[in-house]
Amino acid sequence: xxxxxxxxxxxxxxxxxxxxxxxxxxxxxxxxxxxxxxxxxxxxxxxxxxxxxxxxxxxxxxxxxxxxxxxxxxxxxxxxxxxxxxxxxxxxxxxxxxxxxxxxxxxxxxxxxxxxxxxxxxxxxxxxxxxxxxxxxxxxxxxxxxxxxxxxxxx
Amino acid sequence: xxxxxxxxxxxxxxxxxxxxxxxxxxxxxxxxxxxxxxxxxxxxxxxxxxxxxxxxxxxxxxxxxxxxx
Numbered sequence: 202x203x204x205x206x207x208x209x210x211x212x213x214x215x216x217x218x219x220x221x222x223x224x225x226x227x228x229x230x231x232x233x234x235x236x237x238x239x240x241x242x243x244x245x246x247x248x249x250x251x252x253x254x255x256x257x258x259x260x261x262x263x264x265x266x267x268x269x270x271x272x273x274x275x276x277x278x279x280x281x282x283x284x285x286x287x288x289x290x291x292x293x294x295x296x297x298x299x300x301x302x303x304x305x306x307x308x309x310x311x312x313x314x315x316x317x318x319x320x321x322x323x324x325x326x327x328x329x330x331x332x333x334x335x336x337x338x339x340x341x342x343x344x345x346x347x348x349x350x351x352x353x354x355x356x
Numbered sequence: 357x358x359x360x361x362x363x364x365x366x367x368x369x370x371x372x373x374x375x376x377x378x379x380x381x382x383x384x385x386x387x388x389x390x391x392x393x394x395x396x397x398x399x400x401x402x403x404x405x406x407x408x409x410x411x412x413x414x415x416x417x418x419x420x421x422x423x424x425x
C-alpha cells in the first residue's frame with residue numbers, strides 16, 4: 202500500500218477519533234452537571250462514534266487484508282502499523298531514520314503542548330474539549346514527521 | 357569516502373534482472389536499485405551475499421573511493 206495512502210488513513214482515523222472523543226467529553230460534562238444537581242439528563246450524539254467505528258473498521262479490514270496478501274502473519278497484520286512493515290535492511294534503516302525524526306519532533310512539540318494546556322481555563326468556556334484537541338496534536342505531529350521523513354528519503 | 361560498486365555491470369554480465377538478484381539475496385528490488393545508484397550502502401552481510409551470487413570477492417565488487425576536495 203502506498204505510503205501517502207497510509208498517511209491519509211492515519212490522519213482521517215485520528216481526526217475521527219478526536220471528533221468522537223469531543224462528543225464523549227461533552228457527555229461527561231453533562232453527566233457532571235447532572236451529578237451536581239444542575240442538569241436533567243445526559244444526551245450523547247452517537248453519530249461521530251458510529252462514523253468513526255465504521256470507517257476504522259473499513260480501513261482496518263483493508264490494511265489487514267493487504268498485509269495478509271503480502272504473507273504477513275496475523276499478529277503483524279493486526280497489530281503492527283503498516284508504515285513499520287519492513288521487508289529488508291534498507292527499509293529498516295529508513296524506518297529508524299524516520300523514527301528518530303519523530304522522536305526529535307516529540308521533544309520540541311511536547312513542551313509547546315504542555316504550555317498550550319495552561320490556556321485551558323481561558324479557552325474551556327468557548328471550547329470545552331480543548332484538552333482533547335491539544336493531546337491529539339502530538340500524534341498528528343509524529344505521524345506527519347514520520348511520513349515526510351520517509352517520503353524525502355524515498356525520493 | 358564513497359563506496360562504488362560494479363553491481364549493475366555484473367548483473368548485465370550474469371544476465372540477472374534487479375528483481376532476480378534481489379530475490380537471490382533476500383531484499384527488495386528497490387534496495388538493489390538504491391545500492392547500484394550509490395544511494396544506499398549495504399550491510400556487510402548483504403554485500404557478501406551479493407558477491408557470492410557473482411562468485412567474486414568483496415574487493416572485486418565494491419571499491420572505496422576518496423571524495424575529491
